[in-house]
Amino acid sequence: MVLKKKKHCYIRTFGCQMNVHDSEQMVELLEKGGYETTSDMARADLIIVNTCSVREKAEQKIHSFLGRLRRDKEKNPDLIIGIAGCVAQQWGRNFLDKVHHLDFVLGTHNIHRLPEIVKDVESSRSRIAETTFRKSVQSLGILTIPKNGKVNAFVTIMQGCNNFCAYCIVPYLRGREESRKSSEILDEIRFLAAHGVKEVTLLGQNVNSYGNTLKNEADFSTLLAMINGVEGIERIRFTTSHPKDLSDELIESFVTLDKLCEHIHLPIQSGSDSVLKRMRRGYTSQDYLARVEKLRARCPDISITTDIIVGFPGESDEDFQKTIDLMRKVRFDNLFSFKYSDRPGIASESYNDKVEEKVKSERLSFLQNLQETHTLEKNRGLEGKEEEVLIEGASKGSEEEMTGRTRTNRIVNLPGENGLTGKTVPVKIVRAYMHSLRGELLPGREV
Ligand code: 5AD
Numbered sequence: 001m002v003l004k005k006k007k008h009c010y011i012r013t014f015g016c017q018m019n020v021h022d023s024e025q026m027v028e029l030l031e032k033g034g035y036e037t038t039s040d041m042a043r044a045d046l047i048i049v050n051t052c053s054v055r056e057k058a059e060q061k062i063h064s065f066l067g068r069l070r071r072d073k074e075k076n077p078d079l080i081i082g083i084a085g086c087v088a089q090q091w092g093r094n095f096l097d098k099v100h101h102l103d104f105v106l107g108t109h110n111i112h113r114l115p116e117i118v119k120d121v122e123s124s125r126s127r128i129a130e131t132t133f134r135k136s137v138q139s140l141g142i143l144t145i146p147k148n149g150k151v152n153a154f155v156t157i158m159q160g161c162n163n164f165c166a167y168c169i170v171p172y173l174r175g176r177e178e179s180r181k182s183s184e185i186l187d188e189i190r191f192l193a194a195h196g197v198k199e200v201t202l203l204g205q206n207v208n209s210y211g212n213t214l215k216n217e218a219d220f221s222t223l224l225a226m227i228n229g230v231e232g233i234e235r236i237r238f239t240t241s242h243p244k245d246l247s248d249e250l251i252e253s254f255v256t257l258d259k260l261c262e263h264i265h266l267p268i269q270s271g272s273d274s275v276l277k278r279m280r281r282g283y284t285s286q287d288y289l290a291r292v293e294k295l296r297a298r299c300p301d302i303s304i305t306t307d308i309i310v311g312f313p314g315e316s317d318e319d320f321q322k323t324i325d326l327m328r329k330v331r332f333d334n335l336f337s338f339k340y341s342d343r344p345g346i347a348s349e350s351y352n353d354k355v356e357e358k359v360k361s362e363r364l365s366f367l368q369n370l371q372e373t374h375t376l377e378k379n380r381g382l383e384g385k386e387e388e389v390l391i392e393g394a395s396k397g398s399e400e401e402m403t404g405r406t407r408t409n410r411i412v413n414l415p416g417e418n419g420l421t422g423k424t425v426p427v428k429i430v431r432a433y434m435h436s437l438r439g440e441l442l443p444g445r446e447v
């Protein structure tokens, strides 16, 4: 008897959590179709590059990665190479003309078609591009079984975006906003809980507007309340929120729902009202500050993180100073900051007064230095305090070290054994760093 050789797939993911989850779904589909995943690209029979297009730099990285794969294809002509995600959606069929060693292009609404496409490529060696936008995105419902005892999982609750912020390419690449039915979301979360998941992160471009596209459906706070009732789930997180849609009901959910973790990622983008207006964000810095004040009044320990773009077209020194002033007022727990980057087709591509690269770099590094002082100050404030930590597994660096997260989404490393994985334990914070905390288990007091 000749044993059939197992085929291996390798997926390289660029970009956001949405993409990470899309890759998980692709793995699930490929494993069902007989592939085994490998972390060693050299062993792969199928390589998929899952891409992000939100900034030009992200896209450049993908082109250079794809370029390197040309040699692999020359050495092994049977190797199948596919591209998925936002850059695939953006370029579509043109990708096949441009990159000759590419076998298929899979758009953001077509993940569910991956097995068929791979089969077609295998059998006929045809080259395929599938980037149709679909009214109902079937991949939203692909259930992924958590791998390697993972205790946290992503759940997509909506896809696409209707906001068309001036700098953002997402609505063009992920399509119009579409919410999933709450019953489907709950089924998926029950399935995950049955497979040992303790923490779910709900994903969407703008989760606060969940339900808007569905008739008679729950809104976001009602959905959260339903998920709070799912047995086995201990923690709920969500991302991303839009400040203009952050309702009082959602703020109250942090008070009333015991499983909802005290962390909100609330991208402000700029502290200057004139920049916010040109970004088409739909709120002012005062509106934002009022939301922060209310969040902190109702939930004093909440961690607030944000995204900021520096050097948006027309951003003056005064505008930038307003962003800095706002950071000093809010004192974010952490933030992601980016230099503005032109993207094809976005509104701000045609704006005048583009900011010089040098000025953008200076502003970015000033802002990041300031944030480092705020992050460290916040983290140091936790030294000596007790935190509830959900243990996610062994630390990367050491076998005797475990790693987990506080409810406010801070990483904690602590001495401990593997048996702690999946347990929520009380931990005393002994040392604070910029990117993590060091803790000690408080024995005999499992939460
Ligand atoms: N240039 C720079 N940053 C951008 N972002 C989105 N589009 C751009 C762009 N064109 C940032 C925003 C967003 C985050 C995901 O990426 O801050 O919140």
Ligand code: SF4
Pocket: 161, 162, 163, 164, 165, 168, 169, 170, 171, 205, 206, 242
């Ligand atoms: Fe982009 Fe704005 Fe939609 Fe976020 S809300 S995805 S920034 S268009």
